Amino acid sequence: MTQQRPLRTRSGLHVAPLTLGVQAVLAFAACELAFFLLQGSHGGAHAARAITALVIFVLALAACGAARPVTDLALDVRDVWTAVGAAAIGSLGATAIGYLIPVLGLNAKVGVIAGGMLVLFVLAQRAAEISYRRRCSERRPGVQRTIVVGSGKAAESLVRLVQENHNFRYAVVGCVDDEALAARVAGKPLLGGIDDLPRLIDAHKIGCVIIAIPSAPPHLVKRIMGKCLRESGPAGNSPAVKILPGVLELLNDGVRVSRIRPVQPEDLLPRDPVRVDLSEIRPHVENRVILVTGAGGSIGSELCRQICALNPSLLLLLGHGENSLFAINQELRLKYGFTRTRIVLADVADAARIRTVFSRYRPHVVFHAAAHKHVPIVEANVCEAARNNVLGTHVVALAAAAVGTAKFVLLSTDKAVNPTSVMGATKRLAEIISQSFVNQTGTEFVTVRFGNVLESRGSVIPIFKKQIEHGGPVTVTHRDMRRYFMTIPEAVSLVLQAMAIGRDGQVLVLDMGKPVNILKLAETLITLSGLTPYRDIPIVETGIRPGEKLFEEILTTTEGMSKTSHERLFIAQQERVAYETLAAGLRTLETAARAGDQDTVIEVLRNFVPSYRPGSHLLNGEAHAPGAPAVVGADLAAAQSHPAPEAVIRANGHADGLAGGNGVAEDKPQTSASAGVSS
Amino acid sequence: MTSTPKASQVVTALHELSHEMALREKITTHTALVGVIGIGYVGLPLAVEKAKVGYRVVGFDRNAIRVAQVNQGSNYIRDVDDDELAKMVANERLTATTDFAGLANCDIIIICVPTPLTQNKDPDISYIRNVGGEIARRLRPGQLICLESTTYPGTTEEVLLPMFAQTGLKVGHDYFLAYSPERVDPGNKRYTTKNTNKVVGGVTATCLSVATSFYKQTILEVLALSSPKVAEMTKVFENTFRAVNIALVNEMALLCDRMGINIWEVIDAAATKPFGMMRFDPGPGVGGHCIPLDPFYLNWKARQYDFHTRFIELAGEINNSMPYFVRDKVARALNLKGLPLKGSRILMLGIAYKKDIPDWRESPALKVLELLAQAEAAVDYHDPFVPSFQDAHGRTRHSIPLTEKTLGQSDCVLITTDHSQTDWDFVVRHAPLVIDTRNATRAVRQPRDNVILL
Incomplete structure (x- = not known):
């Protein structure tokens, strides 16, 4: 017609x-x-x-x-x-x-x-x-015949949306579900259970399967993937399997067809969905001035995205990389239509600059996400890391308290627990600083500690993906290495929740779900790409790098845990250090960091973080050995041009740290160096 | 017969004179090193003023956070200009430290420590004693020590002087001791540290003269008094005067409430009399560091002389009863709408003890909030200057935004602080019921049937 x-x-x-x-x-x-x-x-x-x-x-x-x-x-x-x-x-x-x-x-x-x-x-x-x-x-060219998995609300909304909107290229044939909730879903027939999928795919010439169960546990997704991929002949004819995002994303945006996306590795990780209570968070953000330091970073930018949805009166994007700040600012403008932002170019350790910014804008809540966090890079740049991570936190916390900020939220990491790396030790000292302000000012200082997040720049999954794209090998540091995984949006929404319920001086710990074995993850990723581990793509073990742990602890041993009103947030009980005790040490640290006196910096860190065990390269002076920090760039270049990554790694303990580091994979997509496991 | 002074006496006299001369010269040339002990709302503005005229100033404080804030140029006192502080710090004219050893280097030491009350409402001058001890340990000839903290008459000579005397140094010859009370009115834009008259009382004539010459450099009018006692009494009297007069007008407000007379109209009318009348406004009680506390210093001292300061007692009684009156007023207003206090949503506007300042300690609004919370009302507050505070039970409360929605959802809006920046028209337009304890809505011309004044 x-x-x-x-x-x-x-x-x-x-x-x-x-x-x-x-x-x-x-x-x-x-x-x-x-x-x-x-x-x-x-x-x-x-x-x-x-x-x-x-x-x-x-x-x-x-x-x-x-x-x-x-x-x-x-x-x-x-x-x-x-x-x-x-x-x-x-x-x-x-x-x-x-x-x-x-x-x-x-x-x-x-x-x-x-x-x-x-x-x-x-x-x-x-x-x-x-x-x-x-x-x-439905009969236009390019429209895929589609089966929807699920028969609940989300499935119904999805089927309806697809039918009612001319722009989507899905023709829903029917639905499947093991526990059918209705005989018809938005007028489309229920065709059977998940086990019927292979038969239905062949019978109806299905080009696409959409999983519309927002609470689908990973094993279910895995099972559906299996039904679709395995039994439908050559790989080229397999239908695309897509998934509706989880409950969290749907809560904020409702069902939208534009949110249907291909199945990602994170859908297969064993973890439970995160729920947050927006009504608790909103009063702290709506119509307020909010400042995010490190706004260009992966956590900082996601914080900005979620904050702008809560309608602050002004969102200050503070950072020192203008490109990343520009990018997130554009995204907020174009994608979210949020224009009440200011880009503030500043170094967090620059007291004069930070003080001017705070005095001008007087933020109500400050999220301090600025930090150097790549373990191997930090090992090689101790003074700069101490300056940025420790002194930066100190400067921002003082400025926030001075202008009467209501909440200061420090984003920390599980690496701060019994740290083995400079990065962890600096973050732990930052936590100690933040906690030392408790009850001294009108500002509430809350620390949120979480583990590895997916797709964080330098995280393991993007590195693995690139390695698989290049035909391997996929490198893991150790077969027993385990890591917690959570997506950034999930972690960040929990940070917002923690901001709302966290009290002065508390360290809140995110329950990251179950730890995942990195080797298993690598195997799963290869399988997901339609390849066979060890046959198509080799997996190479590279050994643990300086500052890395096999298993990240989220609590220090002296910390107990108590519950909060939120099931995924816990309070770490910690001994507090009086600010008076810290002040002198921080002055020493400042002088040493500015003078490039690495030994003194390490000493101060060990002094305040007794559980810190520095890597041997920092203790016996190897760090100053030729070929270590001074040749950061050269090492990287060498690592990249080198055909056999393991050789580089074994050649020099320090190059191990660098070449295996996240920076390589992140900055240079061509990397052939060992990506190992992200830190 | 005139006895010729012995040579040794002449030498001693010249030596003593030289301490005074040396200090005077340092003051004249602004080369004296000034130590300010206590860098809070009194000490910090003073330190900045002194630094601005060219002195090198060191702030001493036990609070290491404040010290660190000053050293990075972060300003935490509203009355101090952010940029001025930052500039003085950048020029290294102003530094701060927690280490009292530096007192030995100071030529002039100004004490601005708090003088709170103990649990039993007795003067707590432990801060002054501690600081006095720190100074005494390092006292050297050629130093001027000035106490600025509000205290009972006699503190300088009965507490500090004996401590310093133990060092063997002679007051008025080797070192100089004076009392000059702070008259800081936080948030007052018109009268700042610089243009508020100052009184000084010295232990000896030389002490007075040295101290006066120091203060004259940054303060327009300095009045020399005959003794520290007079200066101490002046300060407590000033605050007692305010407390008693506020109590008087509060009592009038209680009476007017009973008689159905608008107290604000009465005050406005009375204030038109050009002589013999001084305006005071009623309110939900008194707050701050001075008015609720200082009269007790006088009261306590008076008892040592078998004297009972009945006005002070009475004023305290009336002023302390005001939060209870405000609670009753709210209960009556809600009652007329058929609502009990229990479960009613009450939005308090203002938690600071007076307008345009961020200080909520000793604020009468806290007491009002506690009383309403005791009655199981659902109380929220909004204060642009106080984003959060800890209530009597250690629970942190957060200011909620002032919007059409928050106003509309409340059963009653209770104005406890008349901050200038609040749009009172907006409040009256959107709130179902407004109880105004500060006559903040005086300028609201639109229909205001929903407004009940104190």
Whole structure:
């Protein structure tokens, strides 16, 4: 059916000519039927009557917009109201004309009956037109025949959205679910259980399977993937498996077809969905000035995204890399339509600059996400890391307390627990600083500690993906290495929750779910790519790098844990250090860090973080050995040009740290160096 | 017969004179090193003023966080200009430290420590004693020590002087001791440290003269008094005067409430009298560091002389009863709408003890909030200057935004602080019921049937 070109009447209403034509015929039928029913015969002498009634009803239909072109592929309440309105006006008009010109034989009875029938006719016409268009839409080239897995609310919303919107290229054939909640889902039949998928895919020539179970546990996703991939012949003909995002994302945005995405590795990781209570978070953010340091980073930028959805009066994006700040600012503007932002270029350890910013904007809540966090890089740049991670926290915390900020939230890491790396030790000292402010100022200092997050820059999954793309090998540091995994949006939403429920001086720990064995993860990723581990893609073990642990602890041993009102947040009980005790050490650290005195920096860190065990390269002076920190760039270049990554790694303990580090994989997609496991 | 002074006496006299001369010269040339002990709302503005005229100033404080904030130029006192502080710190004219050893290097030491009350409402001058001890350990000839903290008459001569005397140094000859009370009115834009008259009382004439010449450099009018006692009494009297007069007008407000007379109209009318009348406004009680506390210093001292300061007692009684009156007023207003206090949503506007400052300690609003919370009302607050505070039970409360929604959802809006930046028209327009204890809504012209004044 060709698209009708709508006419615009004087009153500004859209009228589709063909639709109006069909409706005119229906109106004529309704009038004649009414006469026939009431007076037994419709007599040939009453052409004038028939034409009058027809003209009146057609005018009413056009005026009410009953003949406007179909835009959404769904029957709308408005369709019902326009039909009822047109019929009512038509009936009144016909009755009035009949009263003025009695000879026409039009009266109230005829008008009402004709009007009533017209409502039914017009609605039937609209429904038929929409059904026809849906069918046309589904048969366009490029539309994939689709099966939806699930029969709950999300599945229903999804099926409805897909049907009603012309822009989506899915033609839903039906649904499958093991525990069916209904016989039909938004009008589409339930075709069977998940085990029937292979049969259904072949029978219906399915091109796409969408998982519409927001709470789908990873094992279920895995099972569905298996059904779709394994038994449907050559890999090229396998249907695409896509998934609706989890509950968290849906809570904020509702079901949108644009959110359907391919199945990601994180869907397969064993973890439970995260729930947050927006009503607790909103009062701290809505109509307030919020400042995020390190806003260009992976955690910082996600914080900005989630914060802007809560409508702050001003969001300050503080950082020192203008490119990343520009990028997140553009994203907030274009994608979220949020324009109340300011980019603040500043180094967090620059007291004068930070103080000026705080004095000018007086933020209500400060999220301190700025930190150097790549373990191997930090091992080689101790002084700069101490300056940024420790002194930066100190400067920002002091400035926040001075201007009366309500909440200061320090983002920390599980590496701060019994740290083995400079990074962990600096973050632990930052925590100690933040805690030392407790009850001393009007500001509440809350620390949130979490483990490895997925897709964080330098995280393991993107590195693995790149390695698989390049045909391997996939490198893991140790077969027993385990890591916690959580997606950044999940972790960040928990940070917001922690901000709301955290009290002064508390360290809140995110329950990251179950730790994942890195080797298993590598195998899964290779399988997901349609390849076989060890046969198509080799997996190489590279050994633990300086500062790395086999298993990240989230609590120090002296810390107990107590619950909070949120199931995924716990309070770490910690001994606090009085700020007075810290002050002198921080001065020493500052002088040493600015002077490049690495030994003193390490000494101060060990002094305040007794559990810190520095890597041997920092203790016996190896760090100053030729070929270590001074040749950061050179080492990287060497690592990249080197054909055998393990050789590089074994050649020099320090190069191990660097070459295996996250920076390599992140900055240079061409990397052939060992990505190992992200830190 | 005139006895010729012995040579040794002349030498000693010249030596003593030289301490005074040396200090005077350092003051004249602004080369004296000034130590300010206590860098809070009194000490920090003073330190900045002194640094601005060219002195090198060291702030001493036990609070290491404040010290660190000053050293990085972060300003935490509203009355101090952010940029001025930052500039003085950048020029290294102002530094701060927790280490009192530096007192030995200071030529002038100004004591601005708090003088709170003990649990039994007795003066707690432990801060002054501690600081006095620190100074005494390092006292050297040529130093001027000035106490600025509000205290009972006699503190300088009865507490500090004996401590310093133990060092063997002679006051008025070797070192100089004076009392000059701070008259800081936080948030007052018109009268700042610089243009508020200052009184000074010296232990000896030389002490007075040295101290006066020092203060004259940064303060427009300095009045020399005959003794520290007079200066101490002046300060407590000033604050007692305020406390008693506020109590008087509060009593009038209680009476007017009973008689159905608008107290604010009465005050406005009375204030038109050009002589013999001084305006004071009623309110939900008194707060701050001075008015609720200082009269007790005088009261306590008076008892040592078998004297009972009945006005002070009475004023305290009335002022302390005001939060209870406010609670009752709220209860009556809600009652007329058929609502009990229990479960009613009350939005308090202002938690600071007076307008345009961020200080909520000793604020009467805290007492009002506690009383309403005791009655199981659902109390929230909004204060642009106090984003959060800890209530009597150690629970942190957060200011909620002032929006159409928050106003509309409350059963009663209770104005406890009349901050200038609040849009009172907006409040009256959107709140179902407004109880105004500060007559903050005086300028609201639109229909205001929903407003109840104190």
